[in-house]
Amino acid sequence: MTILLSDPRVAAVPLADCGEPLVALDRSFGPARARVRAGLAVRLRQAQDALPTGTGLRVVEGHRSVGVQRAIISRYAAEVARAHPAADAVERHHLTSRFVAPVAVAPHVAGAAVDLTLVDLRSGGPDGWGAELDLGTPIDATPEQSEGRCFTASVAIGPRARAHRALLGAVLGAAGLVNYPTEWWHWSWGDRYWALTTGAPAALYGPVPDRDGDRAGAAA
Template identity: 70%
Template structure:
């Protein structure tokens, strides 16, 4: 059974923040120079060089300010409630957390997560089955990493992501093939680590 970010087990994980700064990713990984914690930046660089020749990572989002996270939660939560008007508050929160994390446990707010995809040598995005940020409703569930109904190329590309990012120590949020993290509470629960390495950070400090 998929553990969602709203699960009480995620919130129960303690945070022992290493105090690492947010650093800008190399332009080869992220043309917009997204900010992430230094430990995650190092692991993304290692995953990038582990890819086959002619394929690269493209990071489109890293650290997200608390206010931006709250806005996304509110917007998507309203969509969920409109589509499911009879569900309880708790169930609406669970459904919302398939796509966006509660602020207190959000990996992006900790600078511990990235949204990314694969690109070819010309920088064109490869087929991963859905666009980044496709909601479960928009994609008919194909945004889930292990979803059925995607083509052979998309499946191979997702498995390649899993091999290089998992090999670098990152974990995937299984409802979003593009979301990978290191050092946050979800990562700690997934890997059995005693504590998260990174907690929320709201003041970007570039290297």
């Protein structure tokens, strides 16, 4: 059974923030230069190095401010309400958490999560950073927009996209990251969701202070 970020068990995980700073990922991870906790950056490098020659990770988002997180929650909650008019408040909260986390447990707010995809480094994309490979949906496609194809284990995507998702999962999983199963692009390490799903005694990363300039369009 899929554990969502709204599950009370996630919020109940103890927090023992280790105090690691946010660091900017280098240019090999794409132009966003996303900021993540230092320990997560090390593990992303391990995953990048494990990919086949000519394939790379492109990280489009890391740390997100509380203000941006709240804005995304508000925007997506309105989409959920339109798509599920018969749902009560509890069900809408549950449905919203498939795509965006409550602020208190949000992995992005802790600097513990990235949204990423795979790129072909041998072919230039529109910004010269490698063409994105087929992963079945764009990053940030909501369950409503994608008819559930954003779910990592969706069977409604083609064989090439499934193979790319499997490759992404293999290298990131080997580096210790965990996936949020309703979003193939969202992976984290050190947050409460990671701790719950791996059996760690406590989360290593809690919310970090806001800073202007965080991207305002993504999920989880």
